[in-house]
Amino acid sequence: MNSASKNTSAGNGNVKIITLDPGHFHAALVQKEMYSGIDPEVNVYAPGGAELEAHLALIKQYNERKENPTKWVEKVYTGSDYLEKMLSEKKGNVVVLAGNNRQKTEYINKAIDAGLNVLGDKPMAINFQNFNLLQNTFAKAAQKKLLLYDIMTERSEITNLLQRELAQSPELFGELKKGTSNDPSVILESVHFFYKFVSGKVLTRPSWFFDPTQQGDAIADVGTHLIDLVQWECFPDQTIDYKKDIKINSSRIWPEPLTLSQFSLITNQSTFPEYLKQYVKSDTILQTHGNGEINYTLKDVHVKTIARWEYKAPPGGGDTHYSILKGTKSNLEIKQGKEEGYQPTLYIIPVGNQNSFESTLKNTITRLNASYAGVTTEKTANGWKLVIPQSYKIGHEAHFGQVMTRYLQYLKDKKLPEWEVPNMLAKYYTATKGLEMATTNTK
Template sequence: MLHPPVRMMLLDPGHFHAALLLNYHRDAIHPRLFCYAPVGPDLLDWMQHLTRFNTRSLHPTRWQLDVRASDSFEDRFFRELPGRAAILAGRNHRKLSRMRRCVESAVHVIADKPWAIAPEQLPEIEAMLHEARLREMQVFDAMTERWAAPNQLLRTLLADRTLFGMLQPGTVDLPAIRLASMHALHKYVAGRPQIRPVSFFHPDEHGEPLADVGTHLADLAMWIAFPDQTFHFRSDLTILRAGRDRLPLRLPQWQRLTGFSQYPNELADWIISDVLHWPSRNWVDFTLKGHHIRIDAGWEEHLPNGDWTTAEFRGSRCWIALKNDPPPISSPVVILSPNDPAEFETIRALLVDRLSDWDDRYPNLSLKIQDNRFEIRISESQLVPHEQLFGRVMAQFLQHVQTNKPLPAWEYPNLLTKYAITTQGVARSRESESPPPE
């Protein structure tokens, strides 16, 4: 059945992810994009991204930008509503109220993380999701990392009980699951240096790292290790301990990252001896239905080998981890280590069979034995650049919008649990300025 293309609107794009969701042309989206925003650098940045997408030599897009900029852009957006779906990214402290208004106006929403940066916002998410169900509206959290090949392979490995066994409960000092990620403030996006908006550095406006990039880690903990299981944060989640660290950013660094010559007045509380001491890292230990989990998320000014993520899962038969090769390779490798050395050959035979069976899903996986453990490498052709993952999330969103297919029953309860982990973790971390335990 053919569906008419979706007319897409953008409301105050304050993060470059609003552009990456439109990185590729799709027949399911009408080429005319309606953007409502105040005149300023963030709007200009979004327009420049879309212009580059339109004019690149390889797979150019054909977007027609209908920009409706004014001081009263938000009122105008909800008064005119020329489309049936909206993209929201950035402006994290205002995002949730805007999403709620979209749902109440019968507008489908795909929103970049995070939806919440403080625990008191959880009831608002709950009310919005209830409204979305009643109105049969799609509300999508852009969880791009679910589409990354290493994470999909981890999910498949952990679901194989003959290989992994059962996830162990773990302890606070030896968690069953550990997920960590570090991200570079200075990076290139679509071939150009990324300028950070001032709001990015305001903890109460953009959110601290755990509430921002840590959202992916909280999501992956459930999605990888507990596929299709439902969690309810009020009964299944217990926050145990947390902490945070700060990154000193001197004025020359600030100028390079933001393009602004001085620190803004709104960050005065974080400036000590003329240096911005920015909350750059949070970690939290918690349990989900009795399983101990630790997530750790942060930012550095530079990461020579790019952003990285590591993961560990402790099963009754094997320990499975995601690591990164040392430079200059720096590609992800999945490690599997049997708990009982006597089972090494049995596990090896199982792995050989599984990799053969999974060749259609994960083509050209390679298996290597190193230091009494197995290393599984994903072929370069399957390691999709992060920017391309946004297109896969958008394609999924459009499919649900056009077919009116509801999300799985576990999706919204786990979404609330995810934001309970991140926001309550940040709140607890403010009580302890400390790095994570080893």
């Protein structure tokens, strides 16, 4: 039997990964551990070069580590026809995509056309034209009974999980307020850093990472995590219809300056490539598309999301997350600043004078302990903070394994939850429509 005629259905219980053009370290992180039901042989198709070498080096690092080494066997094809070769050979049934986003939506579409499931890193669309193609691709995936899913690691972070849980407690949280455009009831902000460590080593980013036509603007890239959390936390397991439930009121983008020396340290390139020079001021300052904000309503609730990039985190710090959900009885607020030791910390702040709030909180935490044993509270100046056992704080890189585990279960069940596809569409509509509005406003 030749490779092109192999059964590519994942329903047989044997998942075989194809990695396509891995230009982002997230492609390797889904292989940081082994999984039951996945063939250890992975076929990689890429044009060759430094990005592929960096990907293979990470896989090699995981295979050779002393504790719990992985056993991946990478079968690599390089050549200018890598995409066509992958589509014709079909040496697997799940395509993993994490890299340059310029062609990602097209890659996803062609993989679905070829009868392959897709696990795609965010973002799966970086502009509104991509969104329209993605919408058509989801329709084809449904017809072919294929699973197209994106990697949303922030759903696995413990403070996000507990914020979601507590927001569903009417006794403690009350109801989510509607808010106003000047006082949104939901605010999420993330700060990422260009200079960072991955698996213990300084990350080298490709130069194209700083090109918005290849990586995407911040609100259409990392901003998708924020939009996803808003939907997932505020309306859990509910279907969102982007045509009816979402209204974008305003959005904006603004640059984050990066010096040539900083750019060189991050990319190992001594000069800005030609395609970035349109964003360079004074010959040495790159105006990255690193910041963006969207103000919108979701089911009539006013929301603000802010995605930002900076050069380097302060000592002891890393990517940070801020989130507040405003309820009629309490606010649930996640902070990750210096006061928290740069660790995400969830605060519960009562609204108004509630004599019985402490008793209500105690009862809520007791119920919470049935699923999250060991979680307690500590009094603060204006409320309480959750004290979360260290065992739940597994780190961002481990969250990729949790996403993969969920996806494997979906493959086994041969379906995603009913709300996932419409909510992915709602997410990418919000991000790309918000970007379109912001771009129009800056012209």
